[in-house]
Amino acid sequence: MSRSKTTDKNPIPSVWAREQRRADQPALSREAIVREAIAMLDADGIEALSMRKLGARLNAGATSLYRHVATKDELMELAVDEVAAEIHVPPAGGPDWRAAVTEAAGSFRTTALRHPWLTLVLGQAGLAYLGPNYMTFSERLAALFTAAGFPEPSRAIDAVFSYVIGMSTTEAAWLTTVARAGETESEFVARLLPTARQVSAGYDHLAAAEATTAAQAVDPARLRDDKFAYGLDVVLDGLALRLPK
Amino acid sequence: MSRSKTTDKNPIPSVWAREQRRADQPALSREAIVREAIAMLDADGIEALSMRKLGARLNAGATSLYRHVATKDELMELAVDEVAAEIHVPPAGGPDWRAAVTEAAGSFRTTALRHPWLTLVLGQAGLAYLGPNYMTFSERLAALFTAAGFPEPSRAIDAVFSYVIGMSTTEAAWLTTVARAGETESEFVARLLPTARQVSAGYDHLAAAEATTAAQAVDPARLRDDKFAYGLDVVLDGLALRLPK
DNA sequence: TCCGCTATGCGTACAGTGTGCGCATCGAAG
DNA sequence: CTTCGATGCGCACACTGTACGCATAGCGGA
Numbered sequence: 001m002s003r004s005k006t007t008d009k010n011p012i013p014s015v016w017a018r019e020q021r022r023a024d025q026p027a028l029s030r031e032a033i034v035r036e037a038i039a040m041l042d043a044d045g046i047e048a049l050s051m052r053k054l055g056a057r058l059n060a061g062a063t064s065l066y067r068h069v070a071t072k073d074e075l076m077e078l079a080v081d082e083v084a085a086e087i088h089v090p091p092a093g094g095p096d097w098r099a100a101v102t103e104a105a106g107s108f109r110t111t112a113l114r115h116p117w118l119t120l121v122l123g124q125a126g127l128a129y130l131g132p133n134y135m136t137f138s139e140r141l142a143a144l145f146t147a148a149g150f151p152e153p154s155r156a157i158d159a160v161f162s163y164v165i166g167m168s169t170t171e172a173a174w175l176t177t178v179a180r181a182g183e184t185e186s187e188f189v190a191r192l193l194p195t196a197r198q199v200s201a202g203y204d205h206l207a208a209a210e211a212t213t214a215a216q217a218v219d220p221a222r223l224r225d226d227k228f229a230y231g232l233d234v235v236l237d238g239l240a241l242r243l244p245k
Numbered sequence: 246m247s248r249s250k251t252t253d254k255n256p257i258p259s260v261w262a263r264e265q266r267r268a269d270q271p272a273l274s275r276e277a278i279v280r281e282a283i284a285m286l287d288a289d290g291i292e293a294l295s296m297r298k299l300g301a302r303l304n305a306g307a308t309s310l311y312r313h314v315a316t317k318d319e320l321m322e323l324a325v326d327e328v329a330a331e332i333h334v335p336p337a338g339g340p341d342w343r344a345a346v347t348e349a350a351g352s353f354r355t356t357a358l359r360h361p362w363l364t365l366v367l368g369q370a371g372l373a374y375l376g377p378n379y380m381t382f383s384e385r386l387a388a389l390f391t392a393a394g395f396p397e398p399s400r401a402i403d404a405v406f407s408y409v410i411g412m413s414t415t416e417a418a419w420l421t422t423v424a425r426a427g428e429t430e431s432e433f434v435a436r437l438l439p440t441a442r443q444v445s446a447g448y449d450h451l452a453a454a455e456a457t458t459a460a461q462a463v464d465p466a467r468l469r470d471d472k473f474a475y476g477l478d479v480v481l482d483g484l485a486l487r488l489p490k
Numbered sequence: 491t492c493c494g495c496t497a498t499g500c501g502t503a504c505a506g507t508g509t510g511c512g513c514a515t516c517g518a519a520g
Numbered sequence: 521c522t523t524c525g526a527t528g529c530g531c532a533c534a535c536t537g538t539a540c541g542c543a544t545a546g547c548g549g550a
């Protein structure tokens with residue numbers, strides 16, 4: 001098998017035996033890199049993304065990526081900001097602020113569950129890097145809560161979205177575990193049930209809670225949806241009390 | 246400089262030139278390993294913990310640790326459960342459930358801020374591994390909310406602690422960033438302010454929010470405490486509405 | 491006192507990781 | 521045609537988690 005790379009050890013390097021640098025591939029660019037990174041993160045999880053694998057997927061060497069991205073951390077920040085664009089926040093000033101906030105919160109959640117690595121990166125980086133998409137997300141939230149009449153909109157936003165982030169993080173971690181097991185959520189739950197029962201046997205109230213949960217043998221995804229909606233309603237009720245009448 | 250290790254390449258290995266296996270050190274044990282790992286995590290952050298460094302700190306080789314711990318992930322789970330013991334949940338049945346829940350939530354938060362890697366690991370592992378300390382934490386919470394009269398205590402717990410986890414995660418990430426900069430929180434805020442102002446200049450509502458925040462030039466830690474308490478009160482108000490009278 | 495046996499420590503090795511450096515090559519500008 | 525900046529890439533370094541097998545220490549029984 002003959003190779004024709006420039007830096008082969010033994011053969012005499014010859015100019016004409018050299019490959020054209022790929023004439024078909026759409027070339028490396030920051031956008032392409034970020035897009036492909038997101039695809040890999042979504043498909044195989046956060047620990048499966050390495051610069052070498054990402055390079056290979058782009059028909060490029062690992063270190064070529066560093067021409068377009070300073071560091072892997074920066075790449076992650078770019079990825080976060082990219083998916084932040086998927087979060088939908090209704091325009092401010094509508095008649096029903098609760099519906100609008102519910103929509104925004106739900107959109108955040110579905111985005112976080114579609115990209116389960118999102119919450120991990122948020123927890124690591126904080127919001128040190130403030131990308132444009134994340135900024136407009138925040139801006140729209142601020143507009144929404146201001147129009148709703150909250151005197152201190154940032155406090156209200158923090159209350160709602162701390163809840164949303166916390167719940168989404170927990171759900172994303174759960175879904176990642178399920179995915180790693182290569183099963184559907186129902187299968188995984190079924191397989192986990194005996195263990196859960198056994199472990200919680202020594203704890204009165206946990207056993208009780210587990211019993212009532214297991215009683216309603218419904219679709220686990222539906223159950224998570226309900227749980228999220230319940231908690232969100234709790235927070236919004238609490239906030240509604242603080243709206244000046 | 247002479248070395249006397251067994252497996253030196255050149256010198257003839259001789260039995261008497263061998264070191265006694267340290268007679269003073271208190272020996273390796275799972276407890277000691279976990280304790281030292283927590284110390285390193287607290288001191289230098291999650292990415293500074295490696296099996297080799299941890300081994301060195303215990304006067305042991307890296308791979309010796311694997312006699313007591315199956316894998317690094319397992320070690321992290323053990324560390325999480327260890328610090329879970331620090332979270333204080335008041336006994337159930339007291340006269341003031343709100344005060345009790347506030348105490349438990351605050352205890353979780355301070356624990357999470359004392360060990361800023363906690364939320365990261367929680368976000369990664371989910372709650373797949375259910376250590377004994379975490380179990381009794383959950384059990385006590387269940388007891389507390391049941392005694393308070395909630396018909397579905399687990400939903401109430403999820404609502405409150407999703408908020409608590411979300412806020413703690415954000416705060417921990419922030420504190421980690423500050424710590425990495427090697428400054429106090431106030432210094433860091435001061436240095437960040439011009440940038441923040443500039444970035445949010447293009448966004449009406451963010452600029453407004455930033456202005457009101459900057460106006461109250463108080464201790465940032467105090468501000469975080471207030472923010473946490475505010476959101477927690479919101480959630481508890483919402484929950485109180487759901488208590489059967 | 492001696493003999494195995496098991497539990498424990500550790501050196502080596504392997505397959506990865508992020509990324510700094512310098513060279514090769516390209517397209518465009520002068 | 522020459523020159524130059526931008527881009528890709530091979531190599532190398534320091535580091536990671538951990539599998540494997542050997543060396544040893546302490547101990548229970550003969």
